[in-house]
Amino acid sequence: METGDALSLWVTETHQNSMRLGFKVEKTLFSGRSRFQQVDVVQTRDHGVMLLNDGLVMLSERDEFIYHEMIAHVPLFVHPNPRRVLVIGGGDGGTVREVLRHPGVERVVMVEIDEMVVNACRKYMPEVSCALDDPRLELRIEDGIKFVAETEEGFDVILVDSTDPIGPAAPLFNKEFYSGVSRLLTEEGILISQAESPFYNQEIQRPMLLNQRPFFEKLHIYLFSNLTYPGGLWSFGFASGKRCPLKDFDPDRPARSGIETRYYNPGVHRASFMLPTFMSRHLEGVIDPLDAAGLEA
């Protein structure tokens, strides 16, 4: 380094020894090791504050609005009257922030296994974690698997805002878990689950959806952009006993709600379920087919 050059600091995530994503970092804000994982928070140059678990980017302030709007508003605008919502994971608080924008939501239970993530995001990402003290929220620091197995409470919408199916989140992709979740859902209930990359995680996506299939009449997958995840294209599973994500969606409802969004809108809602051909082929026989107009075939 020549005299006067600033330190060139980058955080780099390597995916499957195949591709890498790196972000320019100005400084480390927090590093800790919880019972479950390594937790790091860094100030990046152009992506705001960023959270990493075990060296993998979880979210950045620059693009987190996309993930959080898409996990929350798609089901909450499809369910006829969502009042009770369960969030598994989501320790940064972004998902409950979006859920609580819906004035009809009376109660949210968020079950996050790792308190260190919650505390780090409370301190360093206030714009993401800002709803964690909402009086409608019950925040429980415990294992989501155990909570789902033991609770007797019913929910209208359940959001699985999990990390990848390695480490603590692995059982969140299992058939036993989906069976438990389906037991908690009310009659019109909807399950949304983080469903990985359609490019890089095909070997996860199909088994995950197959594990959901026995418990839900309606099963779909929808897409959104994520700047800071490998490949930039990511997905959520949509599972329900009754509700179709497009047929049962009223495109005037988001505007009526008065909720302001930066990514989600009725056009994006419908577009997100239109899958590239390679995806619909790979998932044929697992998810329900949709025609080009978004109607069930």
Add this chain to the structure above:
Amino acid sequence: METGDALSLWVTETHQNSMRLGFKVEKTLFSGRSRFQQVDVVQTRDHGVMLLNDGLVMLSERDEFIYHEMIAHVPLFVHPNPRRVLVIGGGDGGTVREVLRHPGVERVVMVEIDEMVVNACRKYMPEVSCALDDPRLELRIEDGIKFVAETEEGFDVILVDSTDPIGPAAPLFNKEFYSGVSRLLTEEGILISQAESPFYNQEIQRPMLLNQRPFFEKLHIYLFSNLTYPGGLWSFGFASGKRCPLKDFDPDRPARSGIETRYYNPGVHRASFMLPTFMSRHLEGVIDPLDAAGLEA
């Protein structure tokens, strides 16, 4: 390196000193310096053969089908009867490969400034460059700007398959060029142009579309995924004197054509024009608004 470890070879692209994309490389297949740029072809571990110009990833065999299907099939299925097509750039041959799948196309002129790119792709990416010897194609190694200024030939569809607006491609984003292009287009003609990242290139996207606006009654932008470009979300501009990309699109036409695709389909066609709210706000007053059903408002 300990004895027995393989060489850890990566090609890494740094974007705006802000983010990096890297790909694991097995070996370099070609390196050369043309009059215009550095040209490298590498064999990656998991992304097939990859072309880089001046150190920036242009395409990989793994995901090139997306870019090339989306630049070609969207306009060719909107134009009522595309017979003559002009491609500016596109030296790898992927765009003309997709264009020439349309049996109604009688003549394609491809104008690429850098013969080194064409020759490298002919040799190392045969599945991309395979249509470069099609008898319907006239391949011209010359400056696309000059060709557009001087030719008297008319075209139904013009595809600007360019690199970023730095170096040799910069004039392809100027008002003079779009004026010349609009002069060559037939009555129902359509111009498609590479329109950069909606996340990282907002400072390019709006001026570029503003430069097109005076010459086209209809102006839109549409989205697709690109694994190997920063952020993973990319865009093309759609400009036409008469044709609307959705109202004038018959969703049964792709199936009738018999053309097989891996990304493009009628649902994806329509979905690709549904913009996230942050994009439609940024481009308000520049592009034509569409409602959630894809109709012009």
